[in-house]
Amino acid sequence: MRWSNLFVPTLRDAPADAEAVSHKLLVRGGFIRQLQSGHYSLLPLGVRVAQKVTQVIRDEVEAIGGQEFLLPCMHPASIWEKSGRIDTMGAEMFTLVDRKGADQVLGMTHEEIFTTVFSEISSYKDLPQIWYQFQTKFRDEPRPKAGLLRVREFTMKDSYSFDIDEAGLDAAFVAHREAYERIYARLGVEARGVEASSGAMGGSESVEFMVNSPAGEDDVAQCGACGYAANLERATSVIPAIDDGEAAGSTERFPTPGVRTIKALAEVEGGAAAERQIKTLVYLLDGELTLLLVRGDHNLELQKLIDLTGAVTVNPAGPETIQSALGALPGSLGAVGVSDLKIYADLALKGRVNMTTGANEDDWHLRGVSVERDIAVDHWADLRRADAGEGCSVCGKPLDVLRAIEVGHIFKLGRKFTEAFGVTVLDADSNPQVPIMGSYGIGVGRAVAAVIESNHDDEGMVWPVNVAPFEVVITVVKVADEKSMEVAEQIYADLRAAGVDVVLDDRDARAGVKFADAELVGIPWRLTIGPRGLEAGQLELVERATGAKSDVAIESAASTLVESVNAARS
């Protein structure tokens, strides 16, 4: 490629509304342009990187036996009705009506469609299967953000495994886990597999691949001692026991005028420290009013509740609803004596006595509450969000909580879809069996952004060779100099012949501009050709990542580069 023919609109200034490093650099480097919130055009350099990332993923999925498909991105709504997900996905699906009046949706994932194709298989002899594709997904995200990190339209590698039994699924899952680890290593990101909730997709064992970055949107609890790592959505931790003293004989009402918060109750005369309080939250779970109890100083982790109950819609109840159900407004709520509502309580409240909570009358609280004696808890469960500094539930050492980007997600789907679509295959005994599925996804654009988040410096991007838009740039300092161009053309031809992805910067621009652009777009090696070097018979070679400069003889420049590039590829 000749830079003079390339469309690489680099910018000196980042757009004002970009926040994340990857967003700024992708725009500044001329990789992407925004069409509207959550929808980006990939420019030539963006396409090059995306294609290289795609190829790395393809290699590794093929290596575990994946077969590439390409399914439609527009689906009849009926297929989503059949799986029931048109309701659970709700507003996140783009929907439209065709000219015949048929309801259509834009696919946000492809379990339904792959399962439909799979229904043609009817013998255990044809299992296992791993099917995958790179296809555009559409998700009407409430809040797209940070350039390519969260968008409404994106390419995803999604694969699906079909097996006759759990053992087969386990094997497919492990194979994917290992393939993903190889993929991230080749992309130059440190991604760790962490325990995760499978969310709206449904399923059991679930692992997210996380790259630590302030631009991320997830919080991950990590144990530096034993390696335990889990999304805060399901991370557990151990906390010290609290000495409640002797259980009070009975509960006691006491006035708390104006007290509306945990903090205020902790400070008021006759109140109680936050860890001695019961926080009472009122939620609507699929429309059913429910009380959720956690310790006063703890936070509810909603995802844990959703995973536990399978609830589809979970919303905090409004003040009017709460008032009419409990007789008080938030600030004075409690579960003592409540019998007509379902009550979930966090395990940290189990066995606690002498607790303080709202009396369900504004400006009144109760003390001396023994949780198990005084509250009709229906379900005990881990509902609280783990916090930094709490003990690792595996080894007890303090946990860290770090921001991270979710660059991949694998999980065991189970038989949800094969059952919904009535798919069976015959086993060796001629009995019909419902195959079990796994689902595995990597967002290509997000992976690109994550690579940048992990590989950049003040000058711009620093691409790993495997995914760099070009592996080498030949910078001709003075294009008007015939000798320079002659040498450049020769090395350019040699590198191309050797299979190196090289760009010849033959623009009639000042050297400084070309150097700055090469660094901004992060090309791993720059070979500088100018009259000064030619006179000495030497060319300057600069490695982007380290800034290391070396002089190479004209004759050996190409072979040196071929060697370096080959050594760095993986």
Added chain:
RNA sequence: CGGGACGUGGCGCAGCUCGGUAGCGCACCUGCUUUGGGAGCAGGGGGUCGGGAGUUCAAAUCUCCCCGUCCCGACCA
């Protein structure tokens, strides 16, 4: 969906408080000089001031409505 901010040539911004018909830097075009780290000089092109209504002799500026974009919280590759 709740909260906050912003919208002026391709990008970054000023002008708005106190109405008088749009300006700066970068980028772009032409010429000359320069040429190993984002050149200098001279000349030049490009803007429905997000949209619509209203107030006014007069609106980028004031008022109202709408749209868009970004950031923080509830959702996910």
